[in-house]
Amino acid sequence: xxxxxxxxxxxxxxxxxxxxxxxxxxxxxxxxxxxxxxxxxxxxxxxxxxxxxxxxxxxxxxxxxxxxxxxxxxxxxxxxxxxxxxxxxxxx
Ligand SMILES: [Zn+2]
Numbered sequence: 001x002x003x004x005x006x007x008x009x010x011x012x013x014x015x016x017x018x019x020x021x022x023x024x025x026x027x028x029x030x031x032x033x034x035x036x037x038x039x040x041x042x043x044x045x046x047x048x049x050x051x052x053x054x055x056x057x058x059x060x061x062x063x064x065x066x067x068x069x070x071x072x073x074x075x076x077x078x079x080x081x082x083x084x085x086x087x088x089x090x091x092x
Pocket of ligand 1: 008009010011012013032033034035036037
């Protein structure tokens, strides 16, 4: 098991409570505190890349009011992780 399983596939937030999808592709229904995507709901009709682009074009804002933004949080640093993770080139 990779130890990065709890990374948000949309924005790269690394501290989700559960992996967004388990080994049976069941979604956690967790809402990412960073980009606000609910797994199994928001991403049921739109691709992760689509949601990511929407989040980026909205200014990469911290979504959650219940979960505090990490100190020194940098959306762009975080996004690098997910891009690396997906292995997909940017802007395709
Ligand atoms: Zn996210």
